[in-house]
Amino acid sequence: MKITGGCHCGEITYEAELDPDKVGICHCTDxxxxxxxxxxxxxxxxxxxxQITKGSPRIYVKTADSGNRRRLAFCGNCSSSIYSSEDSETPPLYNIRxxxxxxxREIEPVFECWYASxxxxxxxxxxTRKFDGNPG
Incomplete structure (x- = not known):
């Protein structure tokens, strides 16, 4: 499914292809x-x-309790959270907000992760399928 989106103020826009079977709810404390x-x-x-099609998000790198590092991208102007990914130049996967x-309105969550939180x-x-941690 081809998607487009952007932050609240419009300074950042993006496009991507996503699998509707990979839409979920994350209950982690982060x-x-x-x-x-x-x-x-x-x-x-x-x-x-x-692909970011307009603007350049600010990046905050979060180190989890496990030691894994995650990039959290947001708009530096309106603070809209855009995505998270592993901390690399070419992440294999983006978790788009x-x-x-x-x-x-065209998607529906099919799983819930960190359900224990x-x-x-x-x-x-x-x-929805429920996972106490990350989906398998």
């Missing part, structure tokens, strides 16, 4: 903090299909 909400909805796109997609008042999405 996503809770970064989204200022209960979770992030993510849409995974293969690295070779993702679905709220920034123009086609967000889900806030107790958040109801599960119907018919």
């Amino acid at each position: 996503c809770q903090s970064l989204s200022a909400s209960a979770y992030h909805v993510i849409a995974m796109a293969a690295g070779e299909t993702f 679905a709220g920034t997609m123009h086609q967000k 889900a806030l107790p008042w958040v109801e599960s999405t119907r018919n």
